[in-house]
Amino acid sequence: MAVYTHVSAEALAAFLLRFDVGELVSVKGIAEGVENSNYFVETTAARFVLTLYEKRVAAGDLPFFLDLLDHVAARGVAAPPAVADREGRVIHELEGRPACLIRFLPGVSVSHPTPAQARAAGAALGGLHRALADFAGARPNDLGLDAWAPLLARCGDALDGIEPGLHAELGRALAAVTAAWPQGGDRGVIHADLFPDNVLMLGDRVTGLIDFYFACTDLRLYDLAVTHTAWCFDAHGERFDTGVGDALLAGYAESYGLTDDDRAALPVLARGACIRFALTRGWDWLNTPADALVTRKDPLAYVRRLHHYERENLF
Structure with a gap:
């Protein structure tokens, strides 16, 4: 995860109007990783991760990734599916990039595994x-x-x-x-x-x-x-x-x-x-x-x- 493409609070608030997820409360860029632009998003209803897909992720591959997440989640794997908007769409565009709103999962990543x-x-x-x-x-x-x-x-x-x-x-x-x-x-x-x-x-x-x-x-x-x-x-x-x-x-x-x-x-x-x-x-x-x-x-x-x-x- 990383941030290459910057999203303003105003643009994000407008983006969230497509979803039934409440109003924007806070947003914070995630610096770790090197692939896509990612943000922690908190609304009045829940927490999410907003992902904007950069050059290494082709837009044509996104249905594969999202189908995979739905498939494994349905079989009990703790993997975060994308959130559909009010029209049932999960793949969007924001700041000129393909974008998905992903359900937030609790937990932390360990730096020194036991x-x-x-x-x-x-x-x-x-x-x-x-x-x-x-x-x-x-x-x-x-x-x-x-x-x-x-x-x-x-x-x-x-x-x-x-x-x-x-x-x-x-x-x-x-x-x-x-x-x-x-x-x-x-x-x-x-x-x-x-x-x-x-x-x-x-x-x-x-x-x-x-x-x-x-x-x-x-x-x-x-x-x-x-x-x-x-x-x-x-x-x-x-x-x-x-x-x-x-x-x-x-x-x-x-x-x-x-x-x-x-x-x-x-x-x-x-x-x-x-x-x-x-x-x-x-x-x-x-x-x-x-x-x-x-x-x-x-x-x-x-x-x-x-x-x-x-x-x-x-x-």
């Missing part, structure tokens, strides 16, 4: 995968394996301004991962971005899974690998927490199942996830507008994670 919280997150991911097993929608992974080499080329030698030799290092790692990538496996719709800031918790209980705008069709285990890279390290990618890692996998295994073959596939998938996030963070680091209200994420934190996975089997 094993108990990681276990709950793993179980929630498994529950999400079960709920998505009969989802008919499909969407290519625009940031999957086939996209990494072109993105590396677009970043080019500018990556070396972040750290000397970074372009060559990611190229080496990408070649190795591509050669070892699983050729088969269970494919379906996945979240693809289940970082701690996309999981809402109250204590050790998951109260919401949010920010599904990278959801796509890919290897189910890649989703677990992404989550492992996001939950099991400190913010700088320097320290791996074995207790958190074991708990995350245990929660997923209890909820969905995890075979020996699954565990054997996870190391290369995790290395791939590290390359994906190092590249997209690197691109954002080089190209984020100076005046955007957004928290840039350090690409080197994912390079350090990559080194961990290259040195030892963390699964």
Whole structure:
């Protein structure tokens, strides 16, 4: 989440007149994340999140995302559906951007997950995968394996301004991962971005899974690998927490199942996830507008994670 497009209180108040949600009380931009423009909105009736979709989210993909949210919510997953206006529409336009008003879910995102919280997150991911097993929608992974080499080329030698030799290092790692990538496996719709800031918790209980705008069709285990890279390290990618890692996998295994073959596939998938996030963070680091209200994420934190996975089997 972030703020690239600014919405005035007057424009938002007029926008809310389309809905049966009361009158605007307050609005606050959300700086975390890098993808869309997001605001906490409080009205006289309830609290919501207003999302304006920026360039990485195509307007044509929004029906897929919103159908997905409705599908999993109907199967008991704590995911926030969009709010329909008085005419039944959920996709709107505000300040020249596609926009949705999303139901607010209680809970907070944890910065330093405990094993108990990681276990709950793993179980929630498994529950999400079960709920998505009969989802008919499909969407290519625009940031999957086939996209990494072109993105590396677009970043080019500018990556070396972040750290000397970074372009060559990611190229080496990408070649190795591509050669070892699983050729088969269970494919379906996945979240693809289940970082701690996309999981809402109250204590050790998951109260919401949010920010599904990278959801796509890919290897189910890649989703677990992404989550492992996001939950099991400190913010700088320097320290791996074995207790958190074991708990995350245990929660997923209890909820969905995890075979020996699954565990054997996870190391290369995790290395791939590290390359994906190092590249997209690197691109954002080089190209984020100076005046955007957004928290840039350090690409080197994912390079350090990559080194961990290259040195030892963390699964």
